[in-house]
Amino acid sequence: MNRTVKNRPHKGRKAGIVSNTNTGKWRKAAAKKAAGLLDWIYPRRCPVCDGLLGKKEQYLCRRCAGKLKPLEEPRCRKCGRPIHSWTEEYCGECGKERHVYDSGFPVYPYHGPVQASLMRFKYSGRQEYAAFYARAIKIYGGERLRKMSPEVLVPVPVHKKKLQTRGYNQAEVLARRLAREMGLPVDTDLITRKKNTLPQKELSPEERRKNLRDAFALSHPGKKLRYRRILLVDDIYTTGSTVDVLAALLKEAGAEEVYFVAVAG
Numbered sequence: 001m002n003r004t005v006k007n008r009p010h011k012g013r014k015a016g017i018v019s020n021t022n023t024g025k026w027r028k029a030a031a032k033k034a035a036g037l038l039d040w041i042y043p044r045r046c047p048v049c050d051g052l053l054g055k056k057e058q059y060l061c062r063r064c065a066g067k068l069k070p071l072e073e074p075r076c077r078k079c080g081r082p083i084h085s086w087t088e089e090y091c092g093e094c095g096k097e098r099h100v101y102d103s104g105f106p107v108y109p110y111h112g113p114v115q116a117s118l119m120r121f122k123y124s125g126r127q128e129y130a131a132f133y134a135r136a137i138k139i140y141g142g143e144r145l146r147k148m149s150p151e152v153l154v155p156v157p158v159h160k161k162k163l164q165t166r167g168y169n170q171a172e173v174l175a176r177r178l179a180r181e182m183g184l185p186v187d188t189d190l191i192t193r194k195k196n197t198l199p200q201k202e203l204s205p206e207e208r209r210k211n212l213r214d215a216f217a218l219s220h221p222g223k224k225l226r227y228r229r230i231l232l233v234d235d236i237y238t239t240g241s242t243v244d245v246l247a248a249l250l251k252e253a254g255a256e257e258v259y260f261v262a263v264a265g
């Protein structure tokens with residue numbers, strides 16, 4: 001499919017307000033005013049070039065619309081990364097390694113403008129980019145998300161200290177936005193990040209697994225989960241080891257299927 005996320009009128013926002021009564025009109029006007037005020041206090045920016053968005057530009061600026069290309073088919077049935085042949089089911093990594101999670105997908109390749117955008121999203125306070133990312137996940141992952149049919153979205157937690165210095169968990173910001181798009185709840189009270197992990201890149205696979213296993217824990221050990229199908233949400237998918245550790249914990253607590261979605265990978 002060759003669709004790209006373009007600027008559209010606020011369809012969702014308008015759909016809820018169809019009444020022609022005065023209350024409806026008043027509410028509509030108030031919502032518009034509030035949105036305008038928010039735009040003035042926190043001007044919305046294009047997630048690709050970081051330029052200010054015009055009034056009619058909802059997700060991307062005009063120059064950047066269509067610039068980002070999602071990962072191409074065919075893709076691995078497990079991790080959602082591109083594979084070379086339509087006759088293969090899995091990528092090299094997923095063919096030899098058994099993941100604990102059921103399946104998932106990143107939307108964009110992690111390089112170039114997407115990489116730069118995600119860095120600003122994570123470290124420079126550009127939380128509003130989540131609107132675009134969530135929209136892209138919904139558009140490009142529509143079919144996959146429907147098949148997963150998750151009951152709840154769970155963001156990959158960050159450590160308390162990181163939350164203090166950064167002010168927010170970018171995965172949670174994304175999960176909340178995506179949950180709104182999908183009409184699902186978000187639960188941040190299932191898993192806790194116990195300690196600040198070392199940067200994964202510098203570790204061997206074995207050290208990485210150990211490091212990660214000790215980093216997360218169930219928030220309420222021994223308590224059975226209310227959910228059977230859970231969708232983990234993160235900004236970037238790298239080796240899948242974090243997703244696996246979280247999936248193992250959630251399955252231990254009673255989840256039957258654990259999926260993931262990421263902006264890039």
Ligand SMILES: [Zn+2]
Pocket residue numbers: 046047048049050051060061062063064065
């Ligand atoms: Zn732009």
Ligand SMILES: [Zn+2]
Pocket residue numbers: 076077078079080081090091092093094095
């Ligand atoms: Zn794979």
